[in-house]
């Protein structure tokens with residue numbers, strides 16, 4: 001197959017939703033359709049005692065959140081689909097943000113009994129930064145849901161995106177009968193209790209078919225006809241151009257638990273969602289069908305497999321093709337490296353990879369030289385932009401219970417900070433270690449992981465830090481002077497970048513006024 005054909009085959013997407021809307025359950029069904037799982041129920045089952053492979057940490061199992069971002073690749077029809085899992089908890093928004101830079105479309109899952117929830121709103125704000133195309137899945141139709149028309153209204157007004165229903169539900173809860181597929185002019189009938197398999201569906205062609213009345217009952221059939229008339233008048237028709245620019249979302253109804261409707265959404269995804277798209281670099285855009293290989297790292301994960309203590313860098317291929325044994329140019333450090341052990345991720349299982357194409361995610365073994373945002377190319381290409389770190393907002397001093405493990409502690413902290421969920425700061429003026437995070441939960445995660453993965457017993461102490469800024473200057477002399485004069489407030493982060501640690505907002509403001517030649521930044525582009 002040629003490069004353009006390989007690219008055209010691919011779809012790379014993520015699922016976004018408020019916790020509990022059904023992201024994990026949908027992931028499971030999607031993998032079932034992709035024949036990546038034999039029976040559904042193996043991704044996560046709090047009750048069955050089985051856990052998703054991404055739920056590898058005790059703590060996240062307990063809290064029922066997924067801290068990791070994993071990648072799953074599976075075939076669907078003639079296509080190859082890459083699904084990137086986004087961490088569900090609010091505290092990990094920074095991680096989620098970066099994951100969303102690596103996809104070309106998103107599926108938004110809404111609990112149809114609840115409607116638009118807080119986290120959905122936030123995630124939509126993030127996808128809007130790049131006008132990512134969004135498909136919508138209204139989930140839990142096996143429960144009593146809110147009026148479907150009202151749900152579409154809410155999405156339109158609260159999320160500022162037009163809705164184009166592709167399927168329309170017939171009843172809900174105990175009386176959920178199925179959906180009418182507006183584009184195919186057919187009714188797909190729902191059978192309960194078949195959630196773990198791919199169902200043999202019963203289809204009734206045509207809206208006016210008397211079979212429909214028999215299948216769902218006269219009352220439901222005539223209600224459907226009335227409703228559809230209303231819907232067609234009041235809502236939007238699907239428009240691919242508006243979809244591709246993030247202004248309109250096709251809407252599907254179903255139940256993930258009952259494995260009903262997920263395939264309609266997948267059909268929409270492979271038919272309409274864009275194939276792998278190019279990305280911006282410092283010197284302009286690189287398109288996916290550019291022959292040369294290029295990619296960027298959006299995620300690093302330490303100790304995915306605790307037995308091997310490895311750190312994997314997740315690299316989204318932007319253009320061209322990866323081949324085992326190829327030479328890549330590591331743009332930030334300006335070196336060529338030969339890669340022969342990149343990994344692919346099949347439903348959470350990793351496998352050594354022979355080749356991969358634009359849109360795919362490959363795992364690179366990281367021995368400390370790869371950071372989030374790094375660019376790899378087959379030539380001397382320029383660096384990709386738009387993958388930031390955000391300055392943390394919460395700070396604690398971290399201290400050992402056993403002082404002999406200082407080296408282990410530092411190593412653990414630096415490796416965990418490579419993942420980008422926390423930052424570690426080492427003040428120039430003393431031997432403190434300061435952990436900075438965007439959300440509180442991360443502090444607990446760090447201590448638990450230090451114990452589990454590095455055998456280090458650590459605890460936190462209060463520290464008087466209000467905010468941190470990365471500092472730069474084009475003028476070396478001014479930077480040196482600043483470094484001397486402001487030493488008490490300066491620290492190095494995990495990647496040895498100079499940072500200003502301010503005890504108060506006023507202190508930061510004064511420093512900015514006093515040193516006008518120094519740039520203080522809230523985000524650090526890698």
Ligand code: G4P
Pocket residue numbers: 017018019020021022023024025026044045046047088139140141142143254255256257258
């Ligand atoms: P999340 O990843 O978005 O947080 O949601 P998840 O899939 O874990 O689903 C949250 C809860 O909603 C789960 O129940 C799940 O079984 C349920 N659920 C998902 N889809 C549907 C659906 O279509 N219909 C109904 N009725 N329920 C659905 P739980 O009891 O919290 O967890 P579990 O013990 O079943 O795993």
